[in-house]
Amino acid sequence: MKKIINNVEDIVPEMISGLVRTNSDLLKEIEGTTAVVRNDKLFSEHKQVGIVSGGGSGHEPLHAGFVGDGMLSAAVAGEVFTSPTPDQIYEAICAVDQGLGVLLIVKNYSGDIMNFDMAKEMAEADDIKIATVVVDDDISVKNSEFTQGKRGVAGTALVEKIIGAAARLGESLDELVKLGKSVVDNTKTIGIALHAATVPAVGHPGFELKDDEIEYGIGIHNERGYSVEKIQPAKELAHELIEKIIKEFDDKSGKFAVLINGMGGTPLMEQYIFANNVLDELESKNIDVEFSKVGNLVTSLDMQGISLTIMKANDDWIDKLKEPVVTIGW
Amino acid sequence: MKKIINNVEDIVPEMISGLVRTNSDLLKEIEGTTAVVRNDKLFSEHKQVGIVSGGGSGHEPLHAGFVGDGMLSAAVAGEVFTSPTPDQIYEAICAVDQGLGVLLIVKNYSGDIMNFDMAKEMAEADDIKIATVVVDDDISVKNSEFTQGKRGVAGTALVEKIIGAAARLGESLDELVKLGKSVVDNTKTIGIALHAATVPAVGHPGFELKDDEIEYGIGIHNERGYSVEKIQPAKELAHELIEKIIKEFDDKSGKFAVLINGMGGTPLMEQYIFANNVLDELESKNIDVEFSKVGNLVTSLDMQGISLTIMKANDDWIDKLKEPVVTIGW
Amino acid sequence: MKLELEQSQKWVELFVQKLETNKAYLNELDTAIGDGDHGTNMDRGAKAITESLSKKTPNTVSDLYKAVAFAMIQKVGGASGPLYGTAFLDMSKAVKTENIELSDLIQVGSDGIKRRGESDVKMKTMIDVWQPIADDLKSNKLDKANVDTALNSTKDMVATKGRASYLEEKSKGHLDPGSQSSAYLFESLVDVLGDN
Amino acid sequence: MKLELEQSQKWVELFVQKLETNKAYLNELDTAIGDGDHGTNMDRGAKAITESLSKKTPNTVSDLYKAVAFAMIQKVGGASGPLYGTAFLDMSKAVKTENIELSDLIQVGSDGIKRRGESDVKMKTMIDVWQPIADDLKSNKLDKANVDTALNSTKDMVATKGRASYLEEKSKGHLDPGSQSSAYLFESLVDVLGDN
């Protein structure tokens, strides 16, 4: 393993320190934690429901890169691929509550769910109004009541954008929960990997793929997918992923938003080529794409790969996706 | 080689198409070329000197990702790692000239110099006022009158930002040339690679490094550097690169700007850790860093590595670096 | 049968040692069907326990378990942090208020995990070690063979909770990492009881 | 000695063929001391020449060279595009106005490259093939051995122009890719002249 790091144990605090020091107009660290909170003037001037997200590190710019006016109020960074602890989440909740309550945006992993729940219980003991939106957009995993259910992956960025815009506009905690649930229900993602990520503490890639193989349906923590196949041209990949996703939508009329997300080790060049094929394929299916975005938003360390998110949206959500924000990573 | 592409020959046009289609508010393609030009309303409303840059593809978001209000007016994309042709550059010049002249920002490679020169000659024949700023910030290459001289690398992004801000403020072509030369003279970069890039038409990495080796002084086209050494902790890397760069500045007082640039395959996590060490090291040397930025700005396909740019700046340049812009990649 | 303070301390100490020794192996198990960090997580927890106990030596069994619980909750994160944390927190409360038998104590821990994880036996999680061990203790036949049996039973299960559940059928054939760390916990307990 | 239209067409045709056949080898040479694309660049140029000539058959030698020049300038990019493009553009102009000898024609091309590249002999560039070949033609002794000698002379040079110059001393020991493609050009010329 070759990485630009110091001690493996110091990765997260050092990363957060680098992030905050190079963006001090925008962010500050919450003392004694690896959580960051808005540091811009507007934050204290403009009262709104606080929006807190977080999770394991290694998905940068998610979540800390989305903290700023119009998106998240604070973000909590756990160890690499490991949910943050309840006490850190609790500190972030306290740092952003302005009396109007706090919404937690949580990706659907047992660790995240449990740690955010414990933090929620702590905040409730302080009489802070608090609610949770769970993101589970990864359709490569079956959603059964007997399992953990679907994972939260790249769609999380779109959910955070829409909720963040709505919160800035003054929507109440209850309204935001309703909005969030509805957005999550209409957001579907599927991802592929060309090369697995190397978790620093492990030291080698999470799984091996041959020189001509890709893995369909991977998660953002090196979770293996549903099948390993020979790599195909970008347009075939786009076709295949779109077929899988589009089946999930009963109603294919109306407006859609699309996110082409790089996994961290795949250059923008390939992401744009793939985006071009995705738009071609959706056009041929008469799907009306009103918003599209390309880039490394929800990554998995140095994983090479890409994910495609499609959201059935409405005018209001499209507007909220397009609203300008001041963040590092959107 | 595993890449998300279709035919190797179609990489650049497909990439540009994906870029433009997912950012149509901001950019449009210049017909019959792989050059892009601003497509926002302000572009036609606000008269200024046109700023055109370009070069080989594979460095995204440079240059097309920096087209927008406050930065570039147009960008010309050549084949992967290959200068664009004079006719394409000429089209971009014509598309942005509003009668106040056009400034070309060119990275110092013989191919780029020659092709931009030919385009300049074509534009002069049309009586377009035109001038060139050549960026050569890479200090790993000796600057001798007997050689090609230093290369243009990540510092180009900072040069484009400052010139773009000055052009928006109404500076004349002559003033911009003077400004550009002065900025370039004060901008120094050095880069390291952990893993070479794979040029799609070649199919394998440009050079091989062992599992514990890094290459110091690489260029952004897989050009090898000045030495191969064992990888060290991020803080030693920061120390070593800063020692090399800081020697180039006679006067270490005053204000400085810093860019920590990812080469394409290195995740943000490592970039922020490195940034943290860079700021520590500069602090210990009493260097006053007034602007810092971290991210994949000037990449080399899927190369794993990082570069460090330090600019001796003044208040005016720092302001120009901080001014908001509307681009995909800054 | 009950555990006194000194025995409990020994128990925790042995557990901490095993976690540190087997960090790489737990990561390996978690790499196969999870995200490869269970060893790292538990090792971080182990170090936090040691640090906490060295700062303040607990005077009661309840305080000891509480220190373990807080170390796990505050330093581990992931799934295992709140799960072990909840188990030991509930156990800490139980030994404080009641004069509780060891078998009942482990049952309290097991129930805590079930509550926090919304899980139960046969889902290929640490419950598949905790619950059988609680049962074995009730019938007074805990030994290392029992721990092994419980642990190995997870091998052929299909996971329906935790990360491994994403693999569906493919989760079969691998030990559950959280069950392995729980096996270390109960092997340590057997060692302590054997010392009697 | 002069080249008529038909011979010139044959010359260009052979050059195009050699570029297409040796794309991978030129890339390989450029990978060692450059950025690995010289074969790809020249192959793109070769295809552009073929396309241009198939669209409009030139009626004069000047038109032929102009078509080659425009194909190189418009489709190749990089360093080699403007260099070959300038050489052939200058040669196109020279055959139009003067009744020029072949040796002088190649000298015109060589001078064009020097002007465009601000370069000269001994800098480990294609000039180190063009200039010796122009000299050989002047003394009427061009054959494949001469081309080989010129090409091989670049091997031990230290590059001071083009990308290879970044490698300084380390550029020694490798053939210059642009010199290899120029060698193909002049081997093709020898073939055409041999046909006489």
Ligand SMILES: Nc1ncnc2c1ncn2[C@@H]1O[C@H](COP(=O)(O)OP(=O)(O)O)[C@@H](O)[C@H]1O
């Ligand atoms: N809902 C749950 N109920 C009980 N145990 C669980 C649950 N989810 C996960 N586990 C246990 O946690 C272990 C994984 O822990 P760890 O790797 O530290 O956390 P993470 O899965 O967040 O990376 C699993 O092997 C399993 O035994």
Ligand SMILES: Nc1ncnc2c1ncn2[C@@H]1O[C@H](COP(=O)(O)OP(=O)(O)O)[C@@H](O)[C@H]1O
């Ligand atoms: N200034 C120059 N003068 C003459 N020839 C040059 C010059 N710069 C480069 N070359 C030639 O161009 C060749 C490289 O061409 P190519 O690889 O196509 O372009 P690039 O270097 O832009 O990738 C070199 O091998 C050398 O022969």
Ligand SMILES: [Mg+2]
């Ligand atoms: Mg984890």
Ligand SMILES: [Mg+2]
């Ligand atoms: Mg090139």
Ligand SMILES: [Mg+2]
């Ligand atoms: Mg795990």
Ligand SMILES: [Mg+2]
């Ligand atoms: Mg080249």
